[in-house]
Amino acid sequence: MSRKVILCRCEDVTLADVQHAVKLGRTELEEVKRYTGFGTGPCQGKECLREVACAVAEASGTEPAALAPFTARPPLVPTELGVLAAAGKARVKVRP
Amino acid sequence: MTAALPHRADVAVIGAGVMGLAIAYHLAARGRQRIVVLDAHYLAWGASGRNGGGVRQQWSTEMNVRLMQESIEICAHFAEEMGINVWMRRGGYLFLARTKAAAERLEKNVTLQNRCDLPTRMISLDEARALVPELETEPGPGGAVGFVAACYNPTDAIVFPWPFLWGYAQAAERRGVTIETGAPVTAIDRRGDDFVLTTPAGTLTAGRVICAAGAWSPRVARLCGGTLPDRPVRHEILSTEPLKPFLKPMVSLIESGLYVSQSLRGELVGGVSMPEESNAAGEVRLGSRLEFLTTMARGLVALMPRLGHVKVVRQWAGPYDVSPDGNPIVGPLPGLPGFYVACGFGGHGFMMAPVVARHYAAYLDGEPPHPFFTAWRADRFGPGGAAPPAADREEMIIG
DSSP: OOOOOEEETTTTEEHHHHHHHHHTTOOSHHHHHHHHOTTOSTTTTTTTHHHHHHHHHHHHTOOGGGSOOOOOOSOSSOEEHHHHHHHHHOOOOOOO | OOSOOOSEEEEEEEOOSHHHHHHHHHHHHTTOOOEEEEOSSOTTSSGGGTSOOEEOOOOSSHHHHHHHHHHHHHHHHHHHHHTOOOOOBOOOEEEEESSHHHHHHHHHHHHHHHHTTOOOEEEOHHHHHHHOTTOOOSOOTTSOOOOSEEEEETTOEEOOSHHHHHHHHHHHHHTTOEEEOSOOOOEEEEETTEEEEEETTEEEEEEEEEEOOGGGHHHHHHTTTOOOOOEEEEEEEEEEOOOOSOOOSEEEETTTOOEEEEOTTSOEEEEOOOOOOOOTTOOOOOOOOHHHHHHHHHHHHHHOGGGGGOEEEEEEEEEEEEOTTSSOEEEEOTTOTTEEEEEOBTTOHHHHHHHHHHHHHHHHTTOOOOTHHHHTBGGGSOGGGOOOOOTTOOOOOOO
16 A cells, blocks of 8 residues: 555645655744645645644644744635736725 | 854854855855854745746846856756756746837847857747747737837746755755854844854854845844945735646746746746835835736736636745845945945846855955956945946846
8 A cells, every 4th residue: 555645735745745844954834835835736725734734743743733824825716817807907996 | 954053153144045045055165164144034935935036148237147147057057066956947038028119128138148149139029929829919909018029048047946045055054054044133243353143043253244135134234333225125926826838938028027937837927017115114025915916917918818717826025125226235345344245136136146156255265356246346335325327237127
């Protein structure tokens, strides 16, 4: 049986990749994100942040709650360029 | 990065971005010891981790053309020499101009670049479309812009910026350099000829200080009474979902400052000039704005209408570190013997760092300074940071 455990499905980041990053001293989620690429695909970490945080905590001997999540970047969900281009032209009136 | 902070260093570098790490690496490679690099955050937190990864030789001044010819060769051998993949792809840079004035600038640049043995050419719009069939080059009802001229250099490249930091850091640490991240310098005091740097990780006494803190450099210099005239300017950038490889060159528009490339991961990465914000306090702003997203989306869809259905997955911001005359600021800071700067690179510090750092280390090691130490010296600015008329102002600052 394969022992490969995938934590980030968008970018194919495995448990072993995360453990390797921690071993190199990358113990913040921001650093692990940059080193492994987890959380940079279409889901932007919405599916894998918790799993990776648990793996980092276990590998570095800390509590998951002690780890800060990486900065959430807009847009909230992947958004078509055409939609954004049209949004830029619209004049939106907001009622007080 | 877990070793204790030493009490004493010959050289303390402030800023573990590509410039600071590369200077430390090259000093160590020359046999220099007792080098410490300090950073307030983690590797790739600052502008070195936020840029678009463009590495080009198409510039308007001979200094920058020649330096970048040298830098791109360092980049091309980086993976082999440092043992780390930097995802470099030499697809060239295609510049497009909408106005006659911009077209004339491109022609002038091409003449200069050819004189430096760079194979840049003015190409027809047909050739541009052959390179990038998705380009909309004619004016159109959907707001599509028409172009009048294009130039292309096939030897320009894009890289993935982050591995450069890890590569320089690993190689520097192997040669004895201490890299202390999460260690912001909160005070710099003079003790005799030395500098005493206070950080949460401890106190470090250093004979020489190199400030390579990018847009944060004026703040670092102020800690010991120094003044730097550069200012941070927020630039934003976005990344799309990964696509099948289709875009060979980095494409850049002279007038709007829009640039877009496709990384080896398949994502489109790009940005566009936005009106400069008022920022009298000189604060570094890293927030993302919807206005950038919509401006960039409009520009991209007008440039390549087929991209309308491609999804943006992420946007972020980073600071350009802009000097009053647009040229970098390097060498000793007047009035502060032993304090050196490498800043003001105006958004192209990442691609310049491999070559600048190599010459910088040679200079710190006692070799005759490269001519850029004269052209870009810190004392060229008058009181209050007033810039003299720039004889050789770089015009190809994009984004």
